[in-house]
Amino acid sequence: REGWLSRLRKGLARTGSSIAQVFTGTKITDELYEELEAALLMADTGVKATEHLLEDLKRRVKEAKATDPAAVKALLADAITELLAPLEKSLVVGEHHPTVMMVVGVNGAGKTTSIGKLTKHLAESDCKVLLAAADTFRAAAREQLGVWADRNRVEIISQEGGDPAAVTFDAVTAGKARGADVVIADTAGRLPTQLHLMEELKKIKRVITKAEATAPHQVLLVVDGNTGQNALTQVKAFDDALGLTGLIVTKLDGTAKGGVLAAIARERPLPVYFIGVGEKLEDLQTFKAREFAKALLD
Numbered sequence: 001r002e003g004w005l006s007r008l009r010k011g012l013a014r015t016g017s018s019i020a021q022v023f024t025g026t027k028i029t030d031e032l033y034e035e036l037e038a039a040l041l042m043a044d045t046g047v048k049a050t051e052h053l054l055e056d057l058k059r060r061v062k063e064a065k066a067t068d069p070a071a072v073k074a075l076l077a078d079a080i081t082e083l084l085a086p087l088e089k090s091l092v093v094g095e096h097h098p099t100v101m102m103v104v105g106v107n108g109a110g111k112t113t114s115i116g117k118l119t120k121h122l123a124e125s126d127c128k129v130l131l132a133a134a135d136t137f138r139a140a141a142r143e144q145l146g147v148w149a150d151r152n153r154v155e156i157i158s159q160e161g162g163d164p165a166a167v168t169f170d171a172v173t174a175g176k177a178r179g180a181d182v183v184i185a186d187t188a189g190r191l192p193t194q195l196h197l198m199e200e201l202k203k204i205k206r207v208i209t210k211a212e213a214t215a216p217h218q219v220l221l222v223v224d225g226n227t228g229q230n231a232l233t234q235v236k237a238f239d240d241a242l243g244l245t246g247l248i249v250t251k252l253d254g255t256a257k258g259g260v261l262a263a264i265a266r267e268r269p270l271p272v273y274f275i276g277v278g279e280k281l282e283d284l285q286t287f288k289a290r291e292f293a294k295a296l297l298d
């Protein structure tokens, strides 16, 4: 099986004007910078981050007295790495008993899959996990989470058609009583109206605090990296409504829109705890700024 980095690279390169192509010439010209600007925008880096990167790059080129495109490319990798570095943080569990995580995101973003992968990762590091199926609207979501729970032999609190806040409250209370290390609450991604969704998520958050005063310790948004600038819009909307503590950015395997992480870094720098690079269990990876910058430019 192909390594995830190479799949990430291929996906990122699947655009008519890949960033790497900009550096195949022999001279540093104005056109090179223009092409680079277009390629960065094509990769969904967004106007602000693109402007920032170009300015920063020109400064670095001057300082290093670079004379050929290959050297410029290496300096761009440094600039992107520096921009993305603040997003590189690891998810800490163990400070609270239990650590309560609330996971949000629109339907189809990869929320349930990511929770499954995270559960396996935590269960393997000897964490006692309890899942809360607070998406009581979709039977399929509950079932899917149930499959992940069975597979990893972790407990799940689930109730058909129940009140999502009540299910979450029960789960946190059960987690405390049963000595769970981590409680993960899956939430709904779509309700009749978007406004309604945010109100319900706020209610779930309040109820978690009622069950455990210091919680939730994490409010994680799962976003589909393949949606490019739309992902940034979602990050802002969910952060404004709920106060996010971090992100999981999925589907960075088949996408040419990986530049969106630079846009997030520039406009809403939240920790990216994991990136999804495929549907398999091992495809939830920790985010490394340098690796990602390199993949973006290969």
Ligand code: GDP
Pocket: 105, 106, 107, 108, 109, 110, 111, 112, 113, 114, 141, 189, 250, 251, 252, 253, 254, 275, 276, 277, 278, 279, 283
């Ligand atoms: P939810 O509605 O947010 O819970 O989304 P799901 O977890 O059901 O995922 C929606 C689809 O995206 C499923 O087919 C997943 O297998 C797929 N998916 C999730 N994460 C990734 C990823 O990182 N890469 C790829 N290629 N597919 C993913």
